[in-house]
Amino acid sequence: MRTADVARESGYSVQQVRDLERLGVLPPAARADNGYRRYTHTHVHALRAYRGLVGAVGPVEARLLLARLRTGPVAAAAAAVGEVHVRLAREREEALRAQRALWAIQAEEAAQDDDFMTITQLAEALGVRSSTLRFWEEEGLVRPERVTTHRARRYGPRAVRAARVVVALRSSGYGIPAVREVMDSLDGLDEPEDARRILRERLDRIAARSVALLRAGTDLAAVVDATRETPGRPE
Known part of the structure; x- marks a missing residue:
């Protein structure tokens, strides 16, 4: 030829x-x-x-x-x-897991009261280290309050929700810059719909890659x- x-x-x-x-x-x-x-x-x-x-x-x-x-x-x-x-199957499962986590966040918030959590309590609830929460704070992803005489962190419902969204996105493979973009889009919103949309788009891209293969x-x-x-x- x-x-x-x-x-x-x-x-x-x-x-x-x-x-x-x-x-x-x-x-x-x-x-x-x-x-x-x-x-x-x-x-x-x-x-x-x-x-x-x-x-x-x-x-x-x-x-x-x-x-x-x-x-x-x-x-x-x-x-x-x-x-x-x-690898594609693993990426798909990670995105689905994050998607399920976001839906769970919404369900939990519906029954959530106005209690605050310490950094230790939140870290244990999320399965991460306290140092991870401090790093996310430095990156502007999660914003706790400091109200005690020792300036200790405490996390209200909005900060807890933000931390849950960050966990869901990070578990799906998103880097810090991408997570920051999502969190910025969520700022002031009551629902993490943008995060769910991004995960849906990620699942669509994974499906397209699988079909190509x-x-x-x-x-x-x-x-x-x-x-x-x-x-x-x-x-």
């Missing part, structure tokens, strides 16, 4: 095919006597697999994974793809099958 043929079959441009070969996404093409590249259907499968992997894990990891599929033992290649499925499955298998008989390749 010519470069133009591979480009047409894979949906990439001629220049993209050349660039992806240079980046190692494709195995090196053979050269005809006139110097032109000679591709096979394996190269088409590799490009299609790459497109799906990019949607699932991003371009950098997609390149590394394809290299492992082409050169590593077959068992390791299958395990590498399985690891991506497991599934679409790449047949082409990934073709890449492995085409190279498993390569001389010197370990089984």
